[in-house]
Amino acid sequence: MSALSPAPTVTPTKPVALDAMHHVAISVRDIDEAVKWYAENFRCEISYQDATWALLTFSNVQLALVIPEQHPPHIAFSHPRAEQFGPLKPHRDGTRSTYIADPSGNPVEIMAID
Amino acid sequence: MSALSPAPTVTPTKPVALDAMHHVAISVRDIDEAVKWYAENFRCEISYQDATWALLTFSNVQLALVIPEQHPPHIAFSHPRAEQFGPLKPHRDGTRSTYIADPSGNPVEIMAID
Numbered sequence: 001m002s003a004l005s006p007a008p009t010v011t012p013t014k015p016v017a018l019d020a021m022h023h024v025a026i027s028v029r030d031i032d033e034a035v036k037w038y039a040e041n042f043r044c045e046i047s048y049q050d051a052t053w054a055l056l057t058f059s060n061v062q063l064a065l066v067i068p069e070q071h072p073p074h075i076a077f078s079h080p081r082a083e084q085f086g087p088l089k090p091h092r093d094g095t096r097s098t099y100i101a102d103p104s105g106n107p108v109e110i111m112a113i114d
Numbered sequence: 115m116s117a118l119s120p121a122p123t124v125t126p127t128k129p130v131a132l133d134a135m136h137h138v139a140i141s142v143r144d145i146d147e148a149v150k151w152y153a154e155n156f157r158c159e160i161s162y163q164d165a166t167w168a169l170l171t172f173s174n175v176q177l178a179l180v181i182p183e184q185h186p187p188h189i190a191f192s193h194p195r196a197e198q199f200g201p202l203k204p205h206r207d208g209t210r211s212t213y214i215a216d217p218s219g220n221p222v223e224i225m226a227i228d
Contacts, residue, residue, distance in 0.1 A: 018173035019156045024138045024189060024197060028218040035214070037217050041199075042133045042191060058151060059132040060174040063189070085155075103151050104142040 022076040025064035032084070034065045068104050075100070076109035087111040117154070136190040136225050137169070139178035148179045190223035199224040 028034035035046060035054045047062065048055040052070040056063045066073060076097070082088060086098035097111040142148035149160060149168045161176065170177045171200040174225070180187060188224040194204060200212035211225040 016157055018158055020173045021138070021175050021177065023134070026189065026220050027219070028216070030217075033217050034167065042193070043130055044132055057132065058191070059134045061133065061135050075140065076228070077172070079156070102142070103144075103147050106140050 019080075020078045021061050022078045022109075023062035025053075025066045025071060025074050025076070027068040027073045028065045029067075030035040031065055031067065038063065038065070071108045074107035074109050076111055077109045078113050080096050080113055082110045088112055127139040133194075134192045134197070135175050136192045136223075137176035137178050139167075139180045139185060139188045143181075145179055145181065147151050152177065152179070186221045188221035188223050190225055192227050193224045193228055196217045196224045196226040202226055 031049065031051060031054050035049055035056070038044060038056055039046060039088050042056075044059070045057040046054065047057045053068050054065045055098070056065065064071075079085070082096070084099065088096040088098050090096050094114070095111055096108050096114065100108050100110060102108055120153060145163065145168050149163055149170070152158060152170055154168075155158060156172070158177070159171040160168065163169045167178060167180045170179065178185075193199070196210070196212065199214050202210035202212050204210050208228070209225055210228065211223050214222050214224060216222055
């Protein structure tokens with residue numbers, strides 16, 4: 001760079017916040033058995049449990065254990081414009097979400113940030 | 115409570131830290147296609163990408179996209195006593211981990227906190 005070159009212009013940029021994964025849901029053959037195993041092997045909280053699914057809270061994300069006949073395994077993200085992905089369905093716990101699929105067919109839940 | 119009842123004894127308890135999920139790995143049919151789709155639909159950083167897998171960083175956890183022939187889909191936890199689960203294998207990125215299976219056969223990676 002010569003001495004006559006103008007100083008490079010630096011445009012201040014606002015750091016971009018990243019989206020958060022809300023939970024991961026994996027299939028298990030028996031909810032009680034799976035909850036017991038994860039709770040014995042990891043420090044997590046049992047936030048919900050019934051015969052068809054359970055929700056375990058870890059420090060950064062939640063792990064849902066589901067019986068495949070009742071709930072599909074999936075990953076779920078909190079999204080500031082969730083409604084752009086489809087009509088949001090309200091759930092019993094007050095959350096609202098829609099399911100889409102990625103190009104490989106993996107179910108992805110898009111949750112509103114309420 | 116009568117005036118003669120002893121004051122209840124409160125044992126100070128140290129808050130228990132919860133373990134963290136390090137990443138989730140899901141199967142996709144094509145890494146380039148999947149990276150493009152997730153990067154277009156979510157605010158995430160592409161931390162690694164080659165022909166067989168990619169790693170996307172979200173605000174709280176990482177999402178690995180894998181081709182099933184090369185890497186099994188799995189969930190991975192950081193664990194303070196990872197070595198108790200089996201011999202830890204060092205990886206190219208400096209991490210050390212072992213794979214186990216939950217009672218339903220889901221692969222679970224246990225990563226050392228180094």
